[in-house]
Amino acid sequence: MIFASDLDRTLIYSKTSMGQGINDEDLIPVELYKDEYISFMSKQALALLNDISQLATFIPVTTRTIEQYQRVFHIVNTYTPKYAITSNGANILFEGVPDVEWSAIVQSALKTSATHNEVKALFDEISSPEWALRGRLCDGIFFVIIIERDKLPASIIENLRNKLSILGWTLSIQGRKLYMIPSGISKGAALLHLKTRIGASYIASSGDSLLDESMLLAADFIIAPGHGELFDTYRFSSVYRFTESAGIKASEELLDGIKEAISMVSGMRTEKRRHYEKTNMV
Incomplete structure (x- = not known):
């Protein structure tokens, strides 16, 4: 299983984007730039992400460049994701190094633009x-x-x-x-490439912008923050499930929903495997 998530304003937040009434003691710095912490996650969100990472392959997906992604030290160093998607899908990182095969596919796709x-x-x-x-x-x-x-x-x-x-x-x-x-590059195309490469059969995903939409459409379970470009576009439709919370509290709500969905699928698969083993015992 895969949990593929956008970073900015989905999992991580600047002080200006996290909303009102947030206590500093509830925050953990996750990005360092020019000797200053500029992005944060809540302690509760990090605890939920830790749990999810034990159940599924966590793939950060971002429009950030490789250099900008590497500034998010808490994600890069704590979770050491085997795979990451940067540059809006133009780069797939495998253990921190750009994947040459995917780069060749992207260069071919760019010829259409x-x-x-x-x-x-x-x-x-x-x-x-x-x-x-x-x-x-x-x-x-x-x-x-x-x-x-x-x-x-x-x-x-x-x-x-x-x-x-x-x-x-x-x-x-x-x-x-x-x-x-x-248009030839997208987060969704990169994610589907990794789905095949990993051999995953289930994707849970979240993101807040229209640039995340291709990634969300590639997923089996979707929940998006109750703010941002995607919310403004689809808030009055039933296309996507949105959190009731906005700002950094949305990250806690969506991660709780992701954890529940992945746990349910994991439990169903375990029960199915046990049933198969039981019925096929000699």
Whole structure:
């Protein structure tokens, strides 16, 4: 079994994203950047993640680059995940090292999308320093732009989204970040590749953004935080199950649900195996 989860605003939270009324003594720092702890998990969430990791293969899945993922020291060093998916699915790490086979598959998939230069030129046509503060090309694959979200011109961005779609790219906004990502790569594709490689038959998953949707659609059990881009899009539908809590408390609720689902499947399989052994005894 696999538990595949997004990190930011799903399992780990900055001080500004975790919500109100959180006591510092309930938090454990999980990310260090420039000698400062910038992301946290609650003690209860970590305890639940520990339990889940004993029952299933925990695979962190993130839009972060490899370097940014490695900053999340508590996940990387405490759980030492055998597999991790970074760069929105463009990289699969096997024991911390990029998987060469998957990299070749990704490079082939990228040929179906327009080049970085074409996308940058399209963005530069509509970009304004009033709302686009700075940006960069990540891992040579996708763009991330730091934005002033309150000043974002909605109609212009929607038009950009449509044009990018024609070019084989996806646009997603998460907090103060605007992502432009080739459609040929996704978290879901990377996860399905690992499912086959590991030989798993069951996936539980969680994530908070539309960039997580391909991963969620590859799963057998889904629960998502009651906040974020995915929640804003589907909150009034029955497409996904969302937590009642928002912020860092959502991580506790969703991990509790994941643990219950995985435990149930594990118990059913154990009972089925015992029944098989009993009925086939000589």
